[in-house]
Amino acid sequence: MLRLAYLGPPGTFTEEAALRYAEREPAELIAFGSMPALVSAVETGLADRAILPIENSLEGTVSTTVDLLIHETDLKICAELILPVRHFLLAHPGTRLEEIRVVLSHPQALGQCRRFLERCLPHAEQVAALSTAAAVAEVMRSDDRSRAAIGTLRAAELYGAAVLARDIQDQKSNATRFVVLALEDAEPTGVDRTSLCFTVKRNVPGALVEVLNELAVAQIQMTKVESRPMKSVLGEYVFLVDIEGHRKDPHIAAALQRMAEKAAEIKIFGSYPRDEDGLNGTRALRD
Template identity: 50%
Template sequence: MSAARLGYLGPPGTFGEEAAIKADPRAEHVPFPSHAAIAAAVEAGAVEQGVLAIENSLNGSVAETLDILIHDSTLDIQREVVVHVVHNLIARPGTRIEDVSVIYSHPHAFNQCRRFLAERLPNARLEASLSTSAAVEAAVAGDLGAAGIGTSRAAELYGGAIVAAAIHDADNNATRFVVLGRGKQLPTGHDRTSIAFTFTQDRPGSLAGVLDQFARRGISCSKIESRPTKAVFGEYVFLVDFVGHQDDEAGRDALAAIRPLCAEVKVFGSYPRAE
């Protein structure tokens, strides 16, 4: 089913747009300035779905998205999409790598391309940008010798040429996105379910007791994370992804068994596993 409108973290030409195209190529892709703005637009019905980054294989969880799911959202996770992060060195067509004297990008992209930059462009000046897309736009519009680090889609959008492709250090750099919308998805037989829960007081064994309810039903937990709540490093919300659907027999039983053990349980959604 194609959503009429699908919100993503803009601007166009970033990995957010790549995730939106992968999630639903035929939808109208609408850029928003923050993850919170995407979720608010879905809540208000301004768009039918929104795609939010939730986890990067190198950088870990995206805290903003977790906090939206925990505290603000009444939406369901309906899908997940994995985008492999590929950084490219992009410049005005005709630029050679030996011409490059200044490089624009988001500080994260510089961190992820450190080895390439040290080996191939040790003397180039690094200038920060607010997004990889803005970096490519500035580089293509700039002087000869300016380059930006960004996606091939950004090169396309701004008329840039790829001077060096796939310049990121680590091959296992991927970002997992979730698609938020209204309504539960039906079980497919290869689903994942994301939940959050809290305890009234921090007692040794509380968490082990909850995980045991999944274990005794043969359910694997594919991810677990504690996240500080309001207080600074004080109380925690626990986030768990488990293999299966909330409406499978095992999943439904496990959720019923943990509710009496927790202060609160929130199910973010059950959705087909991407890989």
Template identity: 40%
Template sequence: MKVGILGPRGTYSEIAARNYFGDDIEPVTYPLITDVAEAVEEEKVPLGVVPLESLREGSVGETLDALAWLDIKVQGEIVVKVTHHLLGTEDTELSEIKQVLSHRQALAQCKKFLRENLSDAELISVTSTAKAAKQISKMRKPYMAAIGSRGLADLYDLKILRENIQTGKENETRFVCLGKEDHEPTGNDKTSIVFYTKEDRPGILYEILQEFAKRDINLTKIESRPSKEALGDYLFFVDLEGHRKDSLIEEALESLKPKVATLKIIGSYQKRF
């Protein structure tokens, strides 16, 4: 089965895809999260796996934008324990490293280590941890290092210079599986929606969220994201417990329609955490 992932090979997106589907998949790599989402929308691949949020650095804006504006659904979520390592082409002393490449979230998740040990190194953001590893493997410069998973060291013939450099003992990232349809009810589900308020006035958000509270529907996440239409203009993303086909959730979502300008059900899927 073909599954679109953030490439190149060896990213945490690939790890998440294999955790979810098993090893019997054919990963199709794309350079950007948006590219993965558009490939699913255009049915170039039936499914895609992309990061949605990390424990340390919060939501991935590019994924939220894709979910809001593209004709795709979330049909599953995968939680992956992320362990970052400092990778190099040879056994280089930290004082010799002048450039560190990785995805911006990985750089942020390792900021304490970088500040304390590589404060003079240039931090270079690339589109994925795997791209960083692939790039330094190709360049073979001892002053260049990458941050990524242990698997990247094997995949790109790199050495692990320092292990477990992420800030804090726990570091997990939530990935989502994208498709054209979401998941049928399992009895342990979550639903994600995004809406845009019809008008900006005091109490409008309270009125919307009240529709869930009075039906005893638990909201597990509420987040705003710029609409990109005007400054101060926001979309609201909400995760709630239950499936969109549950009668109370159907009723609640129907009650929102007069209060919002747009409402999109991003998807209902089995809850993993």
């Protein structure tokens, strides 16, 4: 059976994504304490694949995952999964909202619930945790009723927390895109996405446009482009791009080759099936 690593403890959104992915392919779920540990688990054979969040519709790119792909690993993206995100304010049973003075959660969750926190708990201190589930577990281990956590409904059930407020995310269509990492990416399906990054040559005017123009010339749809600091010298960036199609499609392969000739460096994160069902589901929530 497939061994699938996810960010624990049980009750995280990543576990929810892992459970959803296991509906596609039966898997044994193995919890790890950090996202770098997930990558190491696959690299060392402790797991066959790992599932990590890479992008949220409200907060944007998950920098830890992207930086791992850019700088730390040669694992490939073999699948994606788009999951609607619902946030709940959780605390000890019997706790009233006006008692809350501290709110714990993962930084992404705190950011996704910014409006609720500003309006309903403007004086509460916001404390970052390693995961939403870890925040719920910490709150429930303490007898301090002035503390609450933002987490999932599953976390509430697992740790015995009460729901003080539900669906507190800023947008009801809030969704997170997860990627599955493995030693190899996926074979073409006809409905694929390819993710990559590249750097441009120094002191060359229009260098970025020259690289990206190869996609336009080949009529390849670009669905995402953004920059990240190189973490070496101030002012130097790596550019992240998602395109429709598979790296083995002839026109994609040719365009990527031309991009490589014009870029300083290029790295293909992988080609994988697009989660059209997940994307359509989040659009339905918005509409």
